[in-house]
Amino acid sequence: MPQPDATAITTMPAQAAGRERDFGDYYLLFLCVLLAGYASFGKGFAYIGVPPLFIGEIALGLGLVALMLSGCWLAMMMTLPSLVLLALMAWVVIRTLPYLGIHGVDALRDSVLAVYGVFAFIIVGLILQKPSRLGRMIRIYSGFALFYGFAGAVLAYTTSTLSDILSWPFSGVPVVYVRMGEASVHLCGAAIFVLLGLRRVPLLWTLAMLVGFVMISISRGAMLAFLLPVCAAAVLGGKLHRLMPILTGGGALFAIMLALGLQVELAGGRVIGPTQLVNNFESLLGHSEAANLDGTKTWRLRWWQSIQDYTLHGPYFWAGKGFGVNLAEDDGYVVGQETGGTPVRAPHNAHLNMLARAGVPGLVLWTLTAVTWFAMLMRWMVVARRRGDVDWANLFIWIACYGLSMLINASFDVALEGPMLGIWYWCIIGLGIASTMIYAASLDTQRRSLSALRAPAASSQNLPLKQSLPWGTQR
Numbered sequence: 001m002p003q004p005d006a007t008a009i010t011t012m013p014a015q016a017a018g019r020e021r022d023f024g025d026y027y028l029l030f031l032c033v034l035l036a037g038y039a040s041f042g043k044g045f046a047y048i049g050v051p052p053l054f055i056g057e058i059a060l061g062l063g064l065v066a067l068m069l070s071g072c073w074l075a076m077m078m079t080l081p082s083l084v085l086l087a088l089m090a091w092v093v094i095r096t097l098p099y100l101g102i103h104g105v106d107a108l109r110d111s112v113l114a115v116y117g118v119f120a121f122i123i124v125g126l127i128l129q130k131p132s133r134l135g136r137m138i139r140i141y142s143g144f145a146l147f148y149g150f151a152g153a154v155l156a157y158t159t160s161t162l163s164d165i166l167s168w169p170f171s172g173v174p175v176v177y178v179r180m181g182e183a184s185v186h187l188c189g190a191a192i193f194v195l196l197g198l199r200r201v202p203l204l205w206t207l208a209m210l211v212g213f214v215m216i217s218i219s220r221g222a223m224l225a226f227l228l229p230v231c232a233a234a235v236l237g238g239k240l241h242r243l244m245p246i247l248t249g250g251g252a253l254f255a256i257m258l259a260l261g262l263q264v265e266l267a268g269g270r271v272i273g274p275t276q277l278v279n280n281f282e283s284l285l286g287h288s289e290a291a292n293l294d295g296t297k298t299w300r301l302r303w304w305q306s307i308q309d310y311t312l313h314g315p316y317f318w319a320g321k322g323f324g325v326n327l328a329e330d331d332g333y334v335v336g337q338e339t340g341g342t343p344v345r346a347p348h349n350a351h352l353n354m355l356a357r358a359g360v361p362g363l364v365l366w367t368l369t370a371v372t373w374f375a376m377l378m379r380w381m382v383v384a385r386r387r388g389d390v391d392w393a394n395l396f397i398w399i400a401c402y403g404l405s406m407l408i409n410a411s412f413d414v415a416l417e418g419p420m421l422g423i424w425y426w427c428i429i430g431l432g433i434a435s436t437m438i439y440a441a442s443l444d445t446q447r448r449s450l451s452a453l454r455a456p457a458a459s460s461q462n463l464p465l466k467q468s469l470p471w472g473t474q475r
Helices: 014-019 025-040 054-069 081-092 097-103 105-115 118-130 130-161 180-195 204-218 220-236 241-260 273-286 290-312 327-331 350-384 391-411 419-453
Strands: none
Touching: 025 054, 025 105, 025 118, 025 130, 025 180, 025 419, 054 118, 054 419, 081 105, 081 118, 081 130, 081 419, 097 105, 105 204, 105 350, 105 419, 118 130, 118 419, 130 180, 130 204, 130 419, 180 204, 180 220, 180 391, 204 220, 204 273, 204 327, 290 327, 327 350, 350 391, 350 419, 391 419
16 A cells, blocks of 8 residues: 655656656646636536536546545545544435435435545545645645636626626526635635745735725625634734734725725625625624625524524434435525525535534534544644744645635535535645645654664754745745
8 A cells, every 4th residue: 555755745856747647647637627617617617517417526536536546545544534534424425325215316415515525535645645746736726826816806796796697508507606705715715825925926916805805795704704714824824914014004995995985886785895894793793784684694593593403402413304305495494486596405504504414423523524624734733833844834724724714604605515615625624634644754754764864863953844845836
């Protein structure tokens, strides 16, 4: 069984790696294109394919082939988050199989909330097979971060307002449709990547990011999914001083716009501007004068309370209602039909969706997967910082905060239940597991080498990161 070779990161030249490309290398490139497509074109991109086989399912099938060819399908289980995730997926499958004959494809679609976790294992297996792939993925993301900082919010705004112009003929789904929550998550990831110094950007990019934040803040969940992880990354990475000029300039601009009443009105009573930001904070903290915000808040809280009542204090404690049932209809909270849109099937909260469908055991495994994953990243972040591996530490912070942004968005929207963000989330989970395993292996390799050479303790200082992980971002 192949083991992760940490020294490959330092010894494999880029040209040699190019000559030795295999199926896993080409699949990884395809997966990066897939993720960029989901982020840039949203729901419309997810409908590429022939129903019921879409591009996400194709990627899943090809990924399983790449994973088996990697030979690392046992090595990828050597972490606690991997084992907990495997248990979560097994429980979800158990709660899905009885409903396949009743609900058919709907049961499979609902189960992807956890079954897309296969992508995490695919990422881990491929990176363990060739650790140099970690650097390649970071280099690809660096280019994506530059692009998305300029274009992400514009894509979300234009596609949400002009989505009825061009649709897929067989489904009626817009060809391009990026939701605000999805755009917020990727804007957050790009902002943290730059904040931590993993690449440099021009001043215009920073201004575009500020404008983008204002644009996506028409959604409470999107606003929090951006703000909280960025603040967490600034604290963990010791970058608060880099935020201060941005906060000062942004605050001054906010005050001027608020005083002048500058805003752009949208359908549904919401606006893009400082007033919407104020309304969002008021709604989160208590009562808002914006009726549309308090209306959706009340509807969600009532549904969430019903789910807690029939699981935590009711007959669905152990098993939940299963995957496939339309929770909106079964719980009596159907919305969406009155406007001619697609009715909502699940609560706007992935955690309560898991509780409702898989019971308390499902929620516990779901929570443990995230907790053990975050704990693992934070542990190795501390180790890296103590050893002076600043970029490794920042890499772990970026991955952790990216995942946090997705979980926050999933707490307010139907996000991880679909491929647009669901596949992204589990790929980030896999990236976190793989990066910590590679870093741990590199430290073990260094210790063994120093021991063999009988070097004095003073020579055990770690090599500079750009020698151990040359991801080649623009510094």
